[in-house]
Amino acid sequence: MVDFLQALVDGVMLGATYSLLGLGFTLIFGVLRRLNLAFGPTILVGIYAGSHLSLAWPGALVPVVAVTVAGALLAGVYVERFSFRALARQAPVVSMISTFAVWMQLQELVSLLSPSRTMPYPSPVWLPAVAVGPILLRSDGLLMWSGATLIMLALFALLYRTRFGTTIRAVADSSEAATLMGVNVAMVGAAAFLVASAVGGLAGVLIAQSHQQVTPYFGLWATVKGMTAMLLGGAGSLPGAVVGGLALGVVETQTLWHFGGQWRDLVSYALLFLVVALSPRTRWGSGL
Amino acid sequence: MLEVQDVVTSYGMIQALKGVSLAARTGEVTCILGPNGAGKTTLLYTIAGILRPRSGSVRFEGRELAGVPADQVVRRGISLVPENRLVFAHMTVRENLLAGAYARLGRDGGGVKVDLEAMLERFPILRQRAGQAAGTLSGGEQQMLAVARALMARPRLLMMDEPSLGLAPMIVEQIFEIVAALNREGITVLLVEQNARLALSIAHHAYLLEQGRIAFRGTPSEVSANEAISRAYLGIKRG
Numbered sequence: 273m274v275d276f277l278q279a280l281v282d283g284v285m286l287g288a289t290y291s292l293l294g295l296g297f298t299l300i301f302g303v304l305r306r307l308n309l310a311f312g313p314t315i316l317v318g319i320y321a322g323s324h325l326s327l328a329w330p331g332a333l334v335p336v337v338a339v340t341v342a343g344a345l346l347a348g349v350y351v352e353r354f355s356f357r358a359l360a361r362q363a364p365v366v367s368m369i370s371t372f373a374v375w376m377q378l379q380e381l382v383s384l385l386s387p388s389r390t391m392p393y394p395s396p397v398w399l400p401a402v403a404v405g406p407i408l409l410r411s412d413g414l415l416m417w418s419g420a421t422l423i424m425l426a427l428f429a430l431l432y433r434t435r436f437g438t439t440i441r442a443v444a445d446s447s448e449a450a451t452l453m454g455v456n457v458a459m460v461g462a463a464a465f466l467v468a469s470a471v472g473g474l475a476g477v478l479i480a481q482s483h484q485q486v487t488p489y490f491g492l493w494a495t496v497k498g499m500t501a502m503l504l505g506g507a508g509s510l511p512g513a514v515v516g517g518l519a520l521g522v523v524e525t526q527t528l529w530h531f532g533g534q535w536r537d538l539v540s541y542a543l544l545f546l547v548v549a550l551s552p553r554t555r556w557g558s559g560l
Numbered sequence: 561m562l563e564v565q566d567v568v569t570s571y572g573m574i575q576a577l578k579g580v581s582l583a584a585r586t587g588e589v590t591c592i593l594g595p596n597g598a599g600k601t602t603l604l605y606t607i608a609g610i611l612r613p614r615s616g617s618v619r620f621e622g623r624e625l626a627g628v629p630a631d632q633v634v635r636r637g638i639s640l641v642p643e644n645r646l647v648f649a650h651m652t653v654r655e656n657l658l659a660g661a662y663a664r665l666g667r668d669g670g671g672v673k674v675d676l677e678a679m680l681e682r683f684p685i686l687r688q689r690a691g692q693a694a695g696t697l698s699g700g701e702q703q704m705l706a707v708a709r710a711l712m713a714r715p716r717l718l719m720m721d722e723p724s725l726g727l728a729p730m731i732v733e734q735i736f737e738i739v740a741a742l743n744r745e746g747i748t749v750l751l752v753e754q755n756a757r758l759a760l761s762i763a764h765h766a767y768l769l770e771q772g773r774i775a776f777r778g779t780p781s782e783v784s785a786n787e788a789i790s791r792a793y794l795g796i797k798r799g
């Protein structure tokens with residue numbers, strides 16, 4: 273029972289960051305109706321930028337966070353410009369292939385510009401784990417959970433409480449109708465892309481401080497986690513992406529505790545397969 | 561008010577409009593009849609700026625519209641109630657109405673509030689459903705919402721694409737009463753409709769669009785008097 277609870281708590285703390293990745297994916301997919309495989313790699317660029325800064329300027333936590341987010345934003349602008357805006361008139365699959373090419377570019381770029389494949393990433397807190405009864409709450413996990421929760425609250429407030437957010441949701445719902453209302457859909461798409469990249473960058477900070485290191489394969493990892501969270505949540509639903517991320521985190525940590533680390537990814541992909549195969553009404557991208 | 565001159569619009573290799581000319585006069589209801597695939601929706605989409613004409617001109621209140629992007633056309637005073645309504649299904653009825661006033665939100669926040677209240681007054685069912693997701697509304701309610709949403713932009717020309725599509729006859733009549741009432745209040749209407757009989761009952765002028773060309777134009781009584789047309793579109797058999 274204690275094992276189960278411990279794994280559950282760990283899973284929720286981990287899953288909150290998956291939810292963030294899933295939200296970023298969902299925003300882009302929902303508004304542009306195109307899959308951005310390079311979402312993880314844009315975050316990778318941010319984390320490497322933050323890592324370089326932390327090596328040059330040890331102890332500068334706020335600048336490292338800022339540079340990480342800025343790096344992800346910059347890479348996001350690059351992806352939006354070349355894989356989406358430039359290809360807006362092409363079939364969606366063309367954008368997807370293009371994001372795959374950009375992914376490889378970004379992965380090679382960070383490898384070439386870094387002294388080693390594995391780069392360190394600073395953790396802002398060095399607190400001991402907190403014990404709540406028999407459950408241990410690790411400080412990096414607490415930071416992931418609280419940070420992700422704050423970012424999600426801010427994002428949901430932006431999307432559901434502001435005019436800008438309403439416009440984004442309108443475009444996701446029907447870009448044709450939004451155009452008829454006078455919305456410049458291309459501009460809203462670019463703005464949603466930037467919001468997603470910023471959320472991705474912040475998720476990157478939270479994850480990298482927990483891993484305390486990063487390799488060029490982080491891009492693949494983040495794309496897989498984000499896409500899985502999005503698909504588990506029904507592909508196109510923002511609350512769904514949150515639930516999907518949490519579910520993924522919990523399944524991973526439960527598998528880890530009860531069956532061992534080698535089963536962790538296999539079980540989460542099996543879950544994804546089951547959800548996609550068994551939900552004929554999965555709302556493939558209709559509104560947020 | 562609206563003059564369409566020799567408009568040609570194509571999708572890739574297919575010419576959907578092969579030189580269409582028509583006019584919608586201020587204060588009137590102009591209806592466009594025609595079979596499926598005749599190019600009626602294409603024509604409305606060309607006027608709305610979603611499609612670009614290959615050649616020809618679209619003038620609205622004396623200014624050229626051809627080539628003006630769709631998000632700017634609504635700012636010129638033209639709103640389109642699209643086929644199948646296209647309400648924002650995941651957003652509330654109130655959010656849908658506010659989205660309709662998107663082009664005015666920054667400049668005229670007070671006016672938008674007044675208009676929102678006026679719409680809820682005019683369509684009481686929308687007030688009842690104001691906080692509900694638009695996707696949960698019935699077809700007729702969605703059509704009312706689509707009309708109200710278009711009106712929120714304060715158009716001088718209201719274009720409607722098949723407002724009767726998929727609705728029960730009683731609801732259809734209600735929608736047409738609303739259109740007629742809007743027209744009496746001074747809104748010019750350009751109506752595309754399969755239900756020719758009903759459309760002609762509120763129209764001042766009618767055009768028949770066949771295979772991308774205007775095949776006939778006239779007043780409703782002239783259309784009804786034309787035997788071939790009434791047989792094909794009004795289902796009237798004579799002799």
